[in-house]
Amino acid sequence: MALQPVKRKSVSDQVFDQVLDEVVDGGLAVGEQLPSERQLAEVLGVSRPAVREALQRMAQTRLVEVRHGGGATVRDFRKYGGLDLLPRLLVRDGGVDPAVALSVVEARTAVGPIIAALAADRGGPALTGALERVIDRLEQTTDSLAWQELALEYWDVVVDGADSIVYRLMFNGLRAAYEPALPALAPALATEVGQVEAYRLLAAAIGAGDPATARAAAERVLAPLNSSLVSAFTALGTDGGGAR
Amino acid sequence: MALQPVKRKSVSDQVFDQVLDEVVDGGLAVGEQLPSERQLAEVLGVSRPAVREALQRMAQTRLVEVRHGGGATVRDFRKYGGLDLLPRLLVRDGGVDPAVALSVVEARTAVGPIIAALAADRGGPALTGALERVIDRLEQTTDSLAWQELALEYWDVVVDGADSIVYRLMFNGLRAAYEPALPALAPALATEVGQVEAYRLLAAAIGAGDPATARAAAERVLAPLNSSLVSAFTALGTDGGGAR
């Protein structure tokens, strides 16, 4: 049997997860008051500090608002939430939410070329070495999961070369959402394995300092996955814009 | 006289801010161990729960890693940080960091047209009413600050129309970084006031369901600020890529 690390979740983690689920899945309506810390502690059978830590983290992510003496209220995560809650939205009810996955891939496909162009403009030849090294490892990889990990590493170098803090932080957020879901997505991404040539062309364009070519090359890298997933998910997700 | 709400910072907030500053400004190197919770509590003259709440929030934003029994270590915020720490990076040492501001405007200019095209494709005529209402209020506004607030509201409608959760969360994050810094940026943004026509054209293109035209119109809306800020900041920021 395949053993895996035991899950050790601290009490405050579990409280956080429960409250987060309630907020995201609509068990608690926007504007609604949360139970008081004391009530939550009693109902959940934990101490008040544990509840507090969880609520403070919820406030940190702008999902609830706590006012001294006035209780805590639920905020609209669709209006105030950050990219950091993307992982939670991506895997909903145990499975991957098609609408969210589609949105992630869509954004990836649109923003990737922009970043590639910036990298060509600002990074240029300095990036060639690092990119080639990743490509070499990519070429020897057949496992879908490992392949995606390397692809992320490749883009990490590109984002570095773009030298723009906002894209860097965006990438970090998307990666944090993407990476934990990779095992679940691995089958759908199997078609990408072996498409090394597109990555090589992109690296060449970036190394040559040619933004326009880099943009086009990036589109060729990203478009296949996009179109395949779009067709797969739109056929699946007939529920419409379930997650906007 | 113009009154404003008194600022009340809780103890754990202050601890959080101090630790965050240390991490962001490099007072604590990446990989370095933070002082233990007990030491921090004693040094800062506060209780341990207060320190814990701050550290848990730091962990929530992926800026530190805490291991049961093993202390807390500093993570590389450039590699793991999310868009939520953009506000902190934007205003550094009391002033606006040119490199970061440039990056924000740059991303805005690049991503805005993409979102506009999506809104035209998916929102279409349904958005016309809401957009027109904002434009009407925009037309009657001369104050630079209020004008920017309305511009954000306008884009909020557009992002809603794009019907893509990732762009929605991105926008939320950028807005959270942008909004607090607006007063400091207001002078630089004064040139935008009165440019209502571009917004009207964009609304028309979105309402017509014409993605290509909407993309171009969005570029015309965003480009002026971008170019003016680029020239202003590149002249100012001779320190190079201080914040990547």
Added chain:
DNA sequence: CGTCACCGATTGGTCTGACCACTTGACCAA
């Protein structure tokens, strides 16, 4: 002499109980 099991010191995790600060709403007086 090197290796490894063990144990104690250190650190984070949790709980309890108490008190302070703030908000809210009801009630009362000017």
Added chain:
DNA sequence: TTGGTCAAGTGGTCAGACCAATCGGTGACG
């Protein structure tokens, strides 16, 4: 109506204690 007072409920903070995990040194064993 206006303003003040007060009590109840809520979040904020503190102190001390104990549990659980990690880490490092020390001594026994090979």
